[in-house]
Amino acid sequence: MDTRVRTTLKSVILLSAVGLAFPAQLISQDECEFEGTAGAGTAQEAFARITAESTEDEVIAANQEALDALSRELDDDNAIVLLFAAQASISLGQFDQANEHLTRYEEVADPECLQHGNTQRFNAWVQLYNSAVSAYSAGENEEALNAFLLANEFGAKSGMAAALGSFTNAALLQRQMGDDAGAMETYQAALAADIPDAEPDQIRSVITGYGELLTAEGRTEEAAEIYEDYMARHPEDVGIRIGYAALLVEQGAEEEAQNIYDTLIERDDLSYEQWLQAAVGLFNSGNYDTSLAAFGKARGLNPFNKEGMEGFANASILSGKPGPVIALADTLVKWYPYDTNSYQIYTNSLSRANMEDRAIEVAQTAQTNELVFHSSQMAVLGGGVYIVGGSLESRGATGTLTIPFEFLDIDGGIVQTETLSIEAPPTGQPQAFRLEIQAEVPIAGFRYKKSGT
Numbered sequence: 001m002d003t004r005v006r007t008t009l010k011s012v013i014l015l016s017a018v019g020l021a022f023p024a025q026l027i028s029q030d031e032c033e034f035e036g037t038a039g040a041g042t043a044q045e046a047f048a049r050i051t052a053e054s055t056e057d058e059v060i061a062a063n064q065e066a067l068d069a070l071s072r073e074l075d076d077d078n079a080i081v082l083l084f085a086a087q088a089s090i091s092l093g094q095f096d097q098a099n100e101h102l103t104r105y106e107e108v109a110d111p112e113c114l115q116h117g118n119t120q121r122f123n124a125w126v127q128l129y130n131s132a133v134s135a136y137s138a139g140e141n142e143e144a145l146n147a148f149l150l151a152n153e154f155g156a157k158s159g160m161a162a163a164l165g166s167f168t169n170a171a172l173l174q175r176q177m178g179d180d181a182g183a184m185e186t187y188q189a190a191l192a193a194d195i196p197d198a199e200p201d202q203i204r205s206v207i208t209g210y211g212e213l214l215t216a217e218g219r220t221e222e223a224a225e226i227y228e229d230y231m232a233r234h235p236e237d238v239g240i241r242i243g244y245a246a247l248l249v250e251q252g253a254e255e256e257a258q259n260i261y262d263t264l265i266e267r268d269d270l271s272y273e274q275w276l277q278a279a280v281g282l283f284n285s286g287n288y289d290t291s292l293a294a295f296g297k298a299r300g301l302n303p304f305n306k307e308g309m310e311g312f313a314n315a316s317i318l319s320g321k322p323g324p325v326i327a328l329a330d331t332l333v334k335w336y337p338y339d340t341n342s343y344q345i346y347t348n349s350l351s352r353a354n355m356e357d358r359a360i361e362v363a364q365t366a367q368t369n370e371l372v373f374h375s376s377q378m379a380v381l382g383g384g385v386y387i388v389g390g391s392l393e394s395r396g397a398t399g400t401l402t403i404p405f406e407f408l409d410i411d412g413g414i415v416q417t418e419t420l421s422i423e424a425p426p427t428g429q430p431q432a433f434r435l436e437i438q439a440e441v442p443i444a445g446f447r448y449k450k451s452g453t
Contacts, residue, residue, distance in 0.1 A: 032113040034080035042069035043084045063091040074101075079109040083116060090124045095150055098124055106157075121158035125151050129166050136173070137432045145173045152186070156193035164195050164202040171209055184213050191226075200237065203230070208243045220251050238264065238274045242281025249285060261290050272301035276308055283311060288319040304408045304445030306336065307377060313345045322352035333362070335447035338373040338392070338403075340366070370396035371451065374430060378446050386443050388420075389434045397424040401451045405435060410444040420448075 043066035089098035132147035148170035155163030167190035187210035248257035279294035343366035350359035376390035
């Protein structure tokens, strides 16, 4: 049985980008000046008619009018014409044309004006990223992957910190779809992309994902170089050190790896997220005892995080200490009554504690559920926005499902309730789900009840 703790694609992929609008007026600033044209003036007027109240048809018409006016001047290599043509093309979903316009813009624009091309690239990246998220949520994996890969072409040159997200999600999808070679190419492209201020979590995902694939191919020296280069630049990154330690184990350097583990577990300055990250890395390396200690430190800072609860229970079971977590496993089933993982943890803890009769009862109870969650995790978007997402499957449930969710603060108090309303999918066909909330206080965890309860 594969006991690895995995960060699911869904929990990552549900982090939608925030839309970005480019100014619709001709830009004339001290550091950047454009030479206006008749076509650019017409485009400016068309863009100015687009407001928050504009219908989709009105937006399309305005952008098409702008593009028509600009098309007569596209051969003149005027920077603002190319920039506005790219803006209109992006709004119309004509991304290949937009890329061509922006490539030419970058060739003719003054250096101080290049930032505006980057802004347009990020605008395109946002639209493609969000369309990929929507496609994935609808179960259209191929469409989602194609959108992420196209987003990569814009994100790599945008220089925007968030742009690495499409690379990591594309690679995760490729791995999920069995295309490890494609994933390796995507990771290589991510490392080569010019995104100097990329989010640490995204960089870490690239390093660890690429390192895992290289290691699986026996290319451990290459993987080590990638880890070592990253650690030299980010010595504070706990998760990467754990990944590097796991690589050392693969190379037979168990003592050096254990030194990393021992040094880590003695620290008292890590955040909850860092302890959780360390615990997952230790668990995946098979170091269950130290992983249990790290999960314990994570839970000491936040006892209501679902991933932390599950990890602590699994690490305890595999460390030969099932008895102390039977109560926690029971809580997991009560808090997440459709999750297959909850029942598996509870059954394993009872079986390992020689409570076979009770384990059989729990396993039988799981089989009576007419609805199954294959995964459900919470992601933090920032700004008080949280998303719970995952995948559900009907095993007899029909019609509209209403599942109440409760969101907890760090003291375990219920600070917000929301109801997931979703049509039951056809039996045997998993379907993604998503629930987004805006909270005024930090959310430490969530739980849900059975449909209609």
